[in-house]
Amino acid sequence: MSVRPIRIGVAGLGRMGRVHAENLAHRVPDVELTRVVDVVEETARAAGERLGAAWSTDVEELLRDPALDGVVIAGPTATHAPMIEQAAAHGKHVLCEKPLSLELDATVRAVQAARAAGIKLQMGFHRRFDPDWAAVAERIAAGELGEAYLLRISLRDQAPPGVEFLRGSGGIFVDVAIHALDAARWLLGEVEEVAAFGAATSDAVFAEIGDLDTAIVQLRFASGALGVIDASRVAGYGYESSAEVMGSRATLRLDNHRRTHVERLAPGASAKDRVGDFVERYRHAYLLELEAFADAIREDREPAVTGEDALAAFVLAQACDEALRERRTVQVPTSGAPQEARA
Numbered sequence: 145m146s147v148r149p150i151r152i153g154v155a156g157l158g159r160m161g162r163v164h165a166e167n168l169a170h171r172v173p174d175v176e177l178t179r180v181v182d183v184v185e186e187t188a189r190a191a192g193e194r195l196g197a198a199w200s201t202d203v204e205e206l207l208r209d210p211a212l213d214g215v216v217i218a219g220p221t222a223t224h225a226p227m228i229e230q231a232a233a234h235g236k237h238v239l240c241e242k243p244l245s246l247e248l249d250a251t252v253r254a255v256q257a258a259r260a261a262g263i264k265l266q267m268g269f270h271r272r273f274d275p276d277w278a279a280v281a282e283r284i285a286a287g288e289l290g291e292a293y294l295l296r297i298s299l300r301d302q303a304p305p306g307v308e309f310l311r312g313s314g315g316i317f318v319d320v321a322i323h324a325l326d327a328a329r330w331l332l333g334e335v336e337e338v339a340a341f342g343a344a345t346s347d348a349v350f351a352e353i354g355d356l357d358t359a360i361v362q363l364r365f366a367s368g369a370l371g372v373i374d375a376s377r378v379a380g381y382g383y384e385s386s387a388e389v390m391g392s393r394a395t396l397r398l399d400n401h402r403r404t405h406v407e408r409l410a411p412g413a414s415a416k417d418r419v420g421d422f423v424e425r426y427r428h429a430y431l432l433e434l435e436a437f438a439d440a441i442r443e444d445r446e447p448a449v450t451g452e453d454a455l456a457a458f459v460l461a462q463a464c465d466e467a468l469r470e471r472r473t474v475q476v477p478t479s480g481a482p483q484e485a486r487a
């Protein structure tokens with residue numbers, strides 16, 4: 145039986161938008177990459193021609209297309225919230241890259257606009273779709289760990305993105321650690337207290353633009369468990385994405401991925417290779433999140449990770465900023481989200 149393809153467009157064709165557009169065009173079953181948009185005409189044209197999709201420099205044109213079911217929003221962070229509101233007005237479902245916004249009000253408005261319009265709003269927290277992280281979540285939910293005592297997540301980029309990106313990123317907590325903050329809530333439930341330390345010692349540019357290159361976050365969950373997240377933009381040796389959840393009956397350890405499983409052994413030393421960045425590490429998860437988005441549209445069900453999850457992770461990231469700035473621990477409402485957004 146033939147299935148009607150879900151027709152999806154991509155807005156923003158930089159690092160992440162290209163990954164999504166290529167996946168939609170070639171790898172996601174029963175999906176059609178219908179349109180691509182970028183404000184840079186040459187970028188839009190090149191992607192459209194290469195991937196066999198209509199292209200333009202105008203998101204409004206994409207959203208007006210009656211044939212389109214949904215859009216992947218992958219432009220700079222400042223464009224996400226207004227685009228979600230535009231998509232909601234046109235009744236188009238959204239998969240939005242993280243973070244949803246750098247402003248609490250704009251985040252709340254976008255989440256509410258999506259709910260009011262009845263569109264699906266899935267957030268690009270791709271760890272939720274990664275088979276390793278999903279296995280950890282399933283085992284915790286099945287009670288294999290007993291009582292969870294401690295969560296440790298390391299999230300380190302080998303090298304920072306360009307200065308222009310850094311300027312608009314919102315800083316290490318909302319841009320980088322937010323993936324770990326979402327994973328923490330997903331695995332062990334709501335967080336009620338955070339503390340944070342940060343440093344910017346690798347390059348003067350971080351201090352100039354008010355960002356950090358290295359940070360540590362401590363979490364206290366409502367369950368009583370503790371958590372620690374370390375995040376870096378300058379790991380140098382490679383991309384690190386690892387975690388541990390220690391419990392009363394068992395501990396789960398989620399290791400880094402390796403490019404190959406070949407180990408070089410020489411006198412007194414051995415060496416293993418490792419993945420270089422998030423695109424390489426999470427190649428499969430980026431594909432699975434798009435499949436899940438198309439399934440949510442096709443089957444008319446709630447996405448596995450929603451706008452409310454984006455809001456809750458953002459509130460935690462803001463609490464980290466506050467904790468660092470004010471050199472104190474910060475209490476977070478146990479819902480992880482302000483009251484008005486949950487109404």
Ligand SMILES: NC(=O)c1ccc[n+]([C@@H]2O[C@H](COP(=O)([O-])OP(=O)(O)OC[C@H]3O[C@@H](n4cnc5c(N)ncnc54)[C@H](O)[C@@H]3O)[C@@H](O)[C@H]2O)c1
Binds near residue numbers: 184
């Ligand atoms: N999930 C992840 O692992 C992950 C990884 C990296 C980045 N991100 C997020 O993805 C988003 C994009 O990051 P990136 O690294 O791809 O950025 P990027 O700078 O590489 O690309 C952004 C693209 O958007 C285009 N653009 C700018 N304004 C636009 C507009 N109004 N409409 C359409 N296109 C517009 C730019 O021309 C550029 O091509 C950011 O929010 C970032 O936080 C997520």
